[in-house]
Amino acid sequence: MIDYTRLYADLQHIPALRGWLATLPGQVSAGLSPHRWGDLPDWRAALEALPALSPSSVELAQQVSAGTGEEITPEQLTQLESALRALHPWRKGPWKLFDLQIDTEWRSDWKWDRIAPHLAPLENRLVLDVGCGNGYHCWRLLGAGARQVIGIDPSAKYVAQFYAMKKYLGWDRRVDLLPLGIEALPANLRAFDTTLSMGVLYHRRSPMDHLRELRETLRPGGQLVLETLVIDGGLGDCLVPEGRYAKMRNVWFLPSCATLESWLKKCGFRDPRTVDMDTTSLDEQRRTDWMRYESLADFLDPDDPAKTIEGHPAPKRAVLVANAP
Numbered sequence: 001m002i003d004y005t006r007l008y009a010d011l012q013h014i015p016a017l018r019g020w021l022a023t024l025p026g027q028v029s030a031g032l033s034p035h036r037w038g039d040l041p042d043w044r045a046a047l048e049a050l051p052a053l054s055p056s057s058v059e060l061a062q063q064v065s066a067g068t069g070e071e072i073t074p075e076q077l078t079q080l081e082s083a084l085r086a087l088h089p090w091r092k093g094p095w096k097l098f099d100l101q102i103d104t105e106w107r108s109d110w111k112w113d114r115i116a117p118h119l120a121p122l123e124n125r126l127v128l129d130v131g132c133g134n135g136y137h138c139w140r141l142l143g144a145g146a147r148q149v150i151g152i153d154p155s156a157k158y159v160a161q162f163y164a165m166k167k168y169l170g171w172d173r174r175v176d177l178l179p180l181g182i183e184a185l186p187a188n189l190r191a192f193d194t195t196l197s198m199g200v201l202y203h204r205r206s207p208m209d210h211l212r213e214l215r216e217t218l219r220p221g222g223q224l225v226l227e228t229l230v231i232d233g234g235l236g237d238c239l240v241p242e243g244r245y246a247k248m249r250n251v252w253f254l255p256s257c258a259t260l261e262s263w264l265k266k267c268g269f270r271d272p273r274t275v276d277m278d279t280t281s282l283d284e285q286r287r288t289d290w291m292r293y294e295s296l297a298d299f300l301d302p303d304d305p306a307k308t309i310e311g312h313p314a315p316k317r318a319v320l321v322a323n324a325p
Contacts, residue, residue, distance in 0.1 A: 001047040002163050004028060007176045010148065014126065016191035016219070023186075024178075031179030032156055043160035046086035050167055051076040053098065058169050060143025063109065064136065066168040069099035087161050089291040092136040097168055105291035107284045108136045111198070111227070111317075118275040118321050120223045122146040125193035128217050131200035134161035135177045139169060146194075148174040154181045188216045198227035202245075207253050211267040218324035224269060229254045230277065230318040235262060239312065246299035246308045246315060257318050269322035276319040 008025070011017045034040045053076065055067030072080070081100055084090075093104030122145040129138050132151030135158070141149045153159070162177040182200075195217045197210070204210040214224055231239045233256035245251035255263065257274040264272035282305075285296040296315070301307040306314050 001044065001167070002032065002159060004176065004178075006172070006174075007150070010174065014191065016189060020186050020189075027180055027184050028178060031154065031184075032159065037156040040156055040160075043087060043157055046083045047160060047164055047167075049079065049083040049086070050164060051079045051083075053080075053168065055098065055168055060139050060169070063096065064093070064139045064143075064165070064169070065096035067098040072098040084164060085290070087157060087164060089293055090134070090161065091291055092133040093290075095136070095165060097165075103288045103290050104136075105285060105288060105295055109140075110284050112137060112140050114276045114278065115196075115198075115225055115227065115319050116140075116144065118319065119144070119225065120194060122194065126150075126191065128152070128192040128195045130182050130195065130197040130214065130217075131203075132158075132177060132196075132198075134158040135165070135175070137196065137198070138162075138175050138177065139165070141194075141196075142173060142175045149176075151175075151177040152180045152182065152185070153177060154179060182210070182213050182217075185213075185217060190216065190219050192217050192222055193219060194223045194225065196225045196227075198225070201226065201228040202251050202254055205252050207255075207263060208267060211263060211269070215268055215324055220324055222324045224264075224320075224322045224324065226260075226264075226320045226322070227317060228260070230257055230260065230316055231313050232256065232316070234258050241310070241312060244310055245312055246296075246310075247294070257320070260318070260320060264320065264322045268325050270325055272320055272322035274318050274320050278317055280315040280317060 008021060011021055053072060059065045090102055091105045092108045093102050095102040124147045127141050127146045127149045129151040132138055132153050135151045138149045138151040156179050159177050159179045195214055197214055201207055201210055231254050235258040237256040238259050239254040241251055261272045282297055287295040299309055300314055301309055308314055
């Protein structure tokens with residue numbers, strides 16, 4: 001079910017990525033090791049339990065969906081839902097398979113609507129999505145015309161969720177999710193036309209290093225799309241939480257947009273600019289039947305939703321774009 005044969009063949013024809021083939025299969029094997037992920041056999045079993053169905057249609061442009069309710073029996077629908085629920089929690093989406101709606105924690109389609117107007121035209125572009133989760137935005141990028149999309153995320157469960165979707169959205173489509181972090185990419189690739197990093201920067205101990213890593217993935221003139229937590233403020237303002245932020249341990253830096261633009265300039269990017277800023281709402285991130293753990297409502301001060309439970313400013317996210325030198 002998890003098969004990179006097609007991707008490896010494709011990389012043979014991309015000169016800037018061909019050399020990666022010397023190490024990539026070993027990296028994938030390590031990233032999907034059952035010694036690292038004890039539940040991996042259960043996730044593979046869930047993939048094997050998915051019913052064999054061939055949807056008559058696939059939609060990637062306006063939503064991510066495949067098939068209709070007329071193409072599945074009640075027994076197959078039960079089998080499909082049971083297998084997908086074995087991959088709980090579902091954080092990014094929504095997805096729709098044969099009228100089964102996967103109501104994910106995040107309304108990732110809302111984030112897509114915020115970034116899509118600011119993407120350079122995607123036709124014939126090679127795209128990298130860093131920290132892509134289960135690959136929802138990878139499919140939207142493909143639906144918007146990208147030639148090929150590669151997502152990277154170190155979570156093997158997200159890889160399993162991605163391949164559950166790929167079974168019905170199309171094995172032959174040029175979109176893949178590798179079980180890797182950005183540090184696994186060869187240095188100074190200069191290969192991608194567009195690179196996205198969404199919801200990653202604030203988890204990095206060194207934001208400057210992450211911005212330089214992102215720059216090195218891009219060909220000269222390529223576009224960076226950066227989405228991250230920010231605070232209100234001017235140039236030089238940055239929140240460095242001493243403890244947790246919204247109950248997350250690994251949040252290191254929340255800059256103002258002006259500060260983040262200056263960081264991008266310092267790392268060599270051209271024309272960095274903030275194109276969107278939005279306070280995360282309880283309708284966009286919430287607990288659902290497909291994600292039953294704590295969510296945003298549990299992370300905010302119950303007496304003042306403008307603050308996190310720790311007293312920091314509530315989550316506000318910005319989208320910035322810039323170009324590689």
